Amino acid sequence: MRKKRIAIDMDETICDSLIRHIEWYNHTFSAALTKEDTAGTRIYHVIPVEHVEVVRAHPHHPDFFRDLDVFDDAIDSIKILSEQYEIFFVTAAMEYPSSFQAKHDWLKKHFPFISELNFVFCGDKSIINADYLIDDTPKHLDGFDGEGLLFHAFHNMNAEGYQRVHSWTEILEKLRIDNESIR
Amino acid sequence: MRKKRIAIDMDETICDSLIRHIEWYNHTFSAALTKEDTAGTRIYHVIPVEHVEVVRAHPHHPDFFRDLDVFDDAIDSIKILSEQYEIFFVTAAMEYPSSFQAKHDWLKKHFPFISELNFVFCGDKSIINADYLIDDTPKHLDGFDGEGLLFHAFHNMNAEGYQRVHSWTEILEKLRIDNESIR
Numbered sequence: 175m176r177k178k179r180i181a182i183d184m185d186e187t188i189c190d191s192l193i194r195h196i197e198w199y200n201h202t203f204s205a206a207l208t209k210e211d212t213a214g215t216r217i218y219h220v221i222p223v224e225h226v227e228v229v230r231a232h233p234h235h236p237d238f239f240r241d242l243d244v245f246d247d248a249i250d251s252i253k254i255l256s257e258q259y260e261i262f263f264v265t266a267a268m269e270y271p272s273s274f275q276a277k278h279d280w281l282k283k284h285f286p287f288i289s290e291l292n293f294v295f296c297g298d299k300s301i302i303n304a305d306y307l308i309d310d311t312p313k314h315l316d317g318f319d320g321e322g323l324l325f326h327a328f329h330n331m332n333a334e335g336y337q338r339v340h341s342w343t344e345i346l347e348k349l350r351i352d353n354e355s356i357r
Numbered sequence: 358m359r360k361k362r363i364a365i366d367m368d369e370t371i372c373d374s375l376i377r378h379i380e381w382y383n384h385t386f387s388a389a390l391t392k393e394d395t396a397g398t399r400i401y402h403v404i405p406v407e408h409v410e411v412v413r414a415h416p417h418h419p420d421f422f423r424d425l426d427v428f429d430d431a432i433d434s435i436k437i438l439s440e441q442y443e444i445f446f447v448t449a450a451m452e453y454p455s456s457f458q459a460k461h462d463w464l465k466k467h468f469p470f471i472s473e474l475n476f477v478f479c480g481d482k483s484i485i486n487a488d489y490l491i492d493d494t495p496k497h498l499d500g501f502d503g504e505g506l507l508f509h510a511f512h513n514m515n516a517e518g519y520q521r522v523h524s525w526t527e528i529l530e531k532l533r534i535d536n537e538s539i540r
Contacts, residue, residue: 181484262484268473274457290451291481297474301364301445303486303502319486 177260180349181294181304182252183314184265184277187325188284189242191233192217198232199225213328239276244284247342253287255349261288262304266314268297308345312336323348360443363532364477364487365435366497367448367460370508371467372425374416375400381415382408396511422459427467430525436470438532444471445487449497451480491528495519506531 185191195217196207203225211220218226232238252261263281267273274295281293299307300317307318308325312333315322323345324336339345368374378400379390386408394403401409415421435444446464450456457478464476482490483500490501491508495516498505506528507519522528 179484262481264484266474267478268461268476271458271461271473274461274478275454278451278454278457289480290454291449291479292484293451293480294484295450295457295478297472297476298445301362301447301475301477301486303484 177258178306179260179262179304180255180306180308181262181264181299181302181320183307183309183311183325184263184281185239186310186327186329187308188245188248188252188263189239189280190245191239191242192328194238194242195229195232198238199229202228209328214332216329233270234272236272236276239270239273239280242280245342247346249284251342251346252285254346256287259305259349260292262292262294262302263288264294264296264299264302264304264307266297266299266311267295306349308339360441361489362443362445362487363438363489363491364445364447364482364485364503366490366492366494366508367446367464368422369493369510369512370491371428371431371435371446372422372463373428374422374425375511377421377425378412378415381421382412385411392511397515399512416453417455419455419459422453422456422463425463428525430529432467434525434529435468437529439470442488442532443475445475445477445485446471447477447479447482447485447487447490449480449482449494450478489532491522 182188192209196209199205199207217229221229255261265277267277282290299314302318305320306323307315307320308323309315310325310327310330312324312330315324315336324330324333324338326338326340365371375392379392382388382390400412404412438444448460450460465473482497485501488503489506490498490503491506492498493508493510493513495507495513498507498519507513507516507521509521509523
């Protein structure tokens with residue numbers, strides 16, 4: 175029997191792109207924005223309107239996605255899950271073509287135990303054929319045919335109707351149990 | 358009802374990467390290789406073994422996939438199909454990370470009527486959730502859950518057990534009829 179397959183998003187699911195947004199914003203505008211200021215929404219909606227264009231350009235910089243921090247326990251948990259499941263990393267990179275190389279390098283660096291043949295750069299994630307999708311963006315889960323897990327983030331804290339997960343240890347525990355129960 | 362979805366490969370399905378291989382090979386080694394010389398196999402197997410390493414490096418050059426010729430009737434046929442189907446372009450780019458930008462630019466140039474959110478750069482195409490996959494590489498069709506169409510190419514001419522298509526006009530005719538019959 176084919177192993178079940180988990181598709182895992184990158185930004186704000188395994189890597190901290192929000193803090194990069196905030197650092198670049200604060201640096202550019204000598205501001206003191208915090209993650210908490212973005213609760214329930216996206217950074218674009220909590221900054222002065224005249225700053226939005228600059229901030230929307232930031233992720234188009236080839237280095238924006240470089241050297242992002244990995245979320246706590248993501249590497250160890252995914253390593254354990256990779257023994258029982260097929261793991262794919264699936265990121266909506268097509269909106270930021272200049273990010274391809276940095277995203278590829280980041281995955282190779284932090285997840286050397288996952289083949290690069292299991293990396294997917296796409297836009298519309300409804301194209302993904304997997305049993306689970308772990309993602310912080312509700313719209314990606316909406317179009318997904320399998321079981322979606324919403325990775326908790328400041329911007330999605332008010333989204334309802336999703337199976338929410340808060341950490342990689344919680345995901346590890348849940349998916350190990352799911353896997354035991356189908357044996 | 359959701360439109361049926363066609364996933365379309367790039368190299369040797371809509372663009373002529375074989376002729377690029379041959380041009381670069383002939384230029385590098387002052388040779389006179391032709392497409393016909395590669396019948397039934399890949400270029401790597403019909404050249405002297407001491408040339409293989411250089412030829413394997415060619416697709417890693419950032420310009421290798423730039424300005425490739427589009428296959429006859431591909432643009433017009435896919436434009437017509439896009440009215441009845443969702444079209445995704447799906448290319449195994451992960452083996453050639455330096456090709457990302459050229460492949461993205463090529464699709465944007467020749468298929469401006471398909472959203473870049475429908476471009477997928479991956480490795481293992483069994484991750485693709487679509488009704489049809491049109492591809493010249495048998496192994497990609499083997500792992501695909503939907504209906505696979507093998508796009509005829511010199512290298513795959515001896516592959517058996519696949520639904521083979523020879524041109525974009527043939528694909529257009531076949532898929533238009535399939536779509537009529539399910540209405």
